[in-house]
Amino acid sequence: MPSANCLRNFSQLSLDATAHSTAASRFLQPRVACFSTSAARYANPQMKKKGMTAAPKKGVKTLNTKKSKGASGADAGKRPAQGERKAQRKRIVLSNNNALEVSSLKDLTKTNVLSEANEGLVMGLPEPVVDALRDVEAFKTTQGWSFFRRPAVLVRKEAIQLAKLFKAAEEAAPGKDKKTIRRILTGNRMSGKSTLLLQGLSMAFLRQWFVISLPECQDIVNAHTDYAPLEGSEPTQYTQDTYTAALLSQTLKANKAYFENAKITQKHDLAVPLPAKAKLSDLVAIGVANPEASWSVFKALWTELSQPGQPQILLAAEGLSHIMQNSEYMNADVKPIHAHDLTIVRHFVDHLSGVKQLPNGGVVLAATSKSNAPASPAMDFRIKSAEALKIQTSIPQWNPYTNGDARTMEALKDLENPKADLDILEVGGLSKEEARSIMEYYAESGMLRHQVNDGLVTEKWSLAGMGNIGELERASVRARI
Amino acid sequence: MVFINGFSFTEATLVKRSLESFFGIGPKVSQKIMAKFHIHPWAKVGALKNATVMDLTAELSTMKIENDARREVQDNIRRLKDMGTYRGRRHAMGLPVRGQRTRTQINTARRLNKVERGGSGRVQM
Known part of the structure; x- marks a missing residue:
């Protein structure tokens, strides 16, 4: 003849499998209705007891993600000196050592x-x-x-x-x-x-x-x-x-x-x-x-x-x-x-x-x-x-x-x-001949890796809104597609 | 350190900011003073000529600022209070003066509506 305990035991299996390792632990569980978890869910969350984990050993680093004032992490970066950021912003760079020398380039003279x-x-x-x-x-x-x-x-x-x-x-x-x-x-x-x-x-x-x-x-x-x-x-x-x-x-x-x-x-x-x-x-x-x-x-x-x-x-x-x-x-x-x-x-x-x-x-x-x-x-x-x-x-x-x-x-x-x-x-815009000339210069400098032919010139010239030179530079030198 | 009207300012302070640190001078008045002496809006106190600093001090000394301005405000409030007006009473109680509700949100009134409005001022050198 099955006892009442046995029946209750059977019905609680669905609630928590881990809670049934021993009969003793079962009696410590709160009694809840079968197949309902709401009471357990709405019960006050159990506070974790502090100090449950062992303190880290001396000299062992632990992960500390908390922000704290005065810690070294707050303001570690060196501030730029006065005027440094402006100098950086206004810096004019007129030469690129990685660009190729254009052999055909002649200088303007008097x-x-x-x-x-x-x-x-x-x-x-x-x-x-x-x-x-x-x-x-x-x-x-x-x-x-x-x-x-x-x-x-x-x-x-x-x-x-x-x-x-x-x-x-x-x-x-x-x-x-x-x-x-x-x-x-x-x-x-x-x-x-x-x-x-x-x-x-x-x-x-x-x-x-x-x-x-x-x-x-x-x-x-x-x-x-x-x-x-x-x-x-x-x-x-x-x-x-x-x-x-x-x-x-x-x-x-x-x-x-x-x-x-x-x-x-x-x-x-x-x-x-x-x-x-x-x-x-x-x-x-x-x-x-x-x-x-x-x-x-x-x-x-x-x-x-x-x-x-x-x-x-x-x-x-x-x-x-x-x-x-x-x-x-x-x-x-x-x-x-x-x-x-x-x-x-x-x-x-x-x-x-x-x-x-x-x-x-x-x-x-x-x-x-x-x-x-x-x-x-x-x-x-x-x-x-x-x-x-x-x-x-x-x-x-x-x-x-x-x-x-x-x-x-x-x-x-x-x-x-x-x-x-x-x-x-x-x-206004460049003509196609002018566009070709400057694109050949781009290519000879190694900044435009493409054969400069009529097709490419026409494509870029159109992309640049009928030869707007800034857009042409953007399309052929700045944009690396 | 530059002294304007008896107060010292570090040389890197903007003239505008240093002027507006006086009770009774806000953006408009500071703009007016600076335009009068042809000081550009981004001028630093350290870049002013001595003569200009003297002019500024002379100009400020003729204006109703700092304790004079505070006293005027306080006198106005005191007059209301002495006459026994509603506004005077509200000032004395630190409550809103102009019919605002008092159920919530009267922190500003609590902070400002006092008979001794404007505090006691800075210490002059």
Whole structure:
């Protein structure tokens, strides 16, 4: 006859097989209904008794994943030194030791830089020019210089147009009327506007022009450097001593060849005394060393450059729309200062708009940007009008409900005048021949591992949106598929 | 160390920040002062010329800031209290003054609504 215990034993088998090793353990279990686990599940979870495991032996490491303050793991990394991260961010790499030397690469020289025979060729930049370009911060971190053995540029059709302008300015110089040619570089994003500006700078360096370049207009107007009202100016203009000193220092380094022989011919009224028999480079060095005198030194330098017999001048600026609006600076009445009231910007814009002419002729070049550009409806409108003039369609009408900057409209009004020498230089896509030429250069450098044939060129040219050079580089050098 | 209005600031402090450390000066007023003396928004205290620091101190000394500003606020509250107004009573009790509910969320009122509002200030060097 089966006992009651036996029956209960049988029915509890389903609950917990491990609990039945001995009859004694069975009686220690809580009594629960058969085939239901809810009571056990909802019962309070049993607290684990601390210290149940044996303490680790002395000298034995245990895994400790808890975060604790003051432990060595919290802040073990060494912080970068002051300025180190910025230096890393702004670092310009112009050479890649792993890229192959391109044997067919010829350098640009003083004689061939303006020649039309270069069209469609990739030409190397000679060492001194690279140094000078570095000094004026013409190379940008976003450009692909770091892929190749040494800096080289494609002489595209727009570069030839620019070379013609340089030639025109040079040929006009010996005659009576010194010619000032003014151009605004426009075009799509990554179409090579900055690189074309760099090519213009290298032409000027090679032809031994005097170069003053504003490497990034944003830095002038974003109120990161000090400013002060210029005494005796009406309406008030503002000088930027630190920025001007930095600009003078860049100019001094970049135009080394000119400053070697340049003498002071005029009398200048400066706050800082000049040493006897000072050369022009000493004058500029004073401006670099004493930022408070930098603007008067800049004016003195300009006076010297205005004398007859001095070289042609290239004035260049990058990121034009930043200086075609109010700056971030405030005047004493807490109203924003217009960028054209900053002395350096005024100097540039006066020459761009044609209010002043370059004394010995030369070129004023301004590049627009499509990636770092505040909205400037007035500038865009003037550029659109100039484009319409070029393709001979109807000139667009200004939308009166838009808030345009009147001073920008005034400064760029020559863009609508076909007779004026202010014009745009549109940087478009490459032709297929140009694309082939630069892709052959990529391949010879070992950065494009593919046979460069018509099929590949057409494919990449189309992928790059009809030969946009930045996209072409992205498709063929940067993307490794 | 640079002394502005009797308080010392390390040279790496932003001028804006150092000005706004005074009771009664916020973003607008600091912007106004800096524009008046042509100090750019990112200027550090160490980069100021001595003359500018003196000008700043002179300007600050004519303004109602720090203890003067605190006293004005406290006087206003005290006046309400002395008149026996509801607002004065609420201030004295540390409760919301402008009809907010008191069932929950009156921590801000508890913290701020006092007769001695604004604390006692920093120690001037």
